[in-house]
Amino acid sequence: MSLRLGDIAPDFEQDSSTGRIRFHEWLGHSWGVLFSHPADFTPVCTTELGLTSKLAGEFGKRNVKTIALSVDSVASHAEWIMDINETQAANVGFPILADGDRKVSELYDMIHPNASETFTxxxxxxxxxxxxxxxxxxxxASTGRxxxxVLRVIDSLQLTDHYQVATPxxxxxxxxxxxxxxxxxxxxxRRKFPKGYNALRPYLRMTPQPDK
Structure with missing residues (x-):
């Protein structure tokens, strides 16, 4: 069954490039980004993992931990990380889950048979x-993330969690x-939005971002 917004993310325990991961424990009190890849040594995913590494500071400012997944082994991940670091001028430090048994892939409905019966x-x-x-x-598979x-949405979620606003x-x-x-x-x-607002319609009231 697919996950829906507001569902509790399934917990799991799985090996990774940085050791054994107990997911909820690993997340702690942080936000998390979990993202999957069809296999190691795939070109688009190589660029994505390099980019994620370069954005570590941006994720850190937002209290976000990143964790990737591929169905290949820890040993394969270690070799792939060397390629990523070399070709993308990166330094991958976040975990890549080794999901050879498809446990996490199935928990998170990452196997779509009409796309591929084996790859996430x-x-x-x-x-x-x-x-x-x-x-x-x-x-x-053809389109990089x-x-x-992703960072924009996280900014919106964190803002709208603390203020009675939505982002256009x-x-x-x-x-x-x-x-x-x-x-x-x-x-x-007036108390919540001391900078005032512009009512374009009764239901459409624009106000400066309240935490700026």
Whole structure:
């Protein structure tokens, strides 16, 4: 059964390139990004893992841990990481799960038979500190992930968790946000949004990002 937004991300214990991982314990109180790859030594995934390594500082600022998955072995991962580091000028330090028994792939519904009966599709999950799934994206094998979008969504989730706002289309850090329609008390609105707001419609009230 596929995971839906708000579901608790399944816990598991599995070997990885950095040792045995007990997933919920490993996450601790952090956010997490779990993303899968069809196999080691695949070109698009090599670029993605290199990019993830280079974005370690950005993920760290957001209290996000990253963890990849491939169905190949720990020994294969070790060789692949050397290739990634060399070809992408990277330094992969995050774990790559060795999911040879497909345990994690099946828990997270990463095997799509109409795409491949053996290889995982390229899924990505954002998981919050309460272990809830907050975002799912599944890409075709031919298309590399947009990690700027992953970071943008995490920024939106973290902002909207703390303020009664939503983020409009193409929003990025520093842009105006939308006051949620359920908030109607003008005194409460003035207190929560002292910078004011622009009511384009009664249901569409734009306000400066409240934590800036």
């Amino acid at each position: 599709v390229r899924s990505l999950f954002v998981i919050d500190p309460q272990k809830k799934v907050r975002l799912t994206i599944t890409y075709p 947009n990690f700027d979008e 289309g193409n929003w990025k850090q520093g842009d105006d946000v939308v006051i949620v329609p359920s908030l109607k008390d003008e005194e409460v609105i």
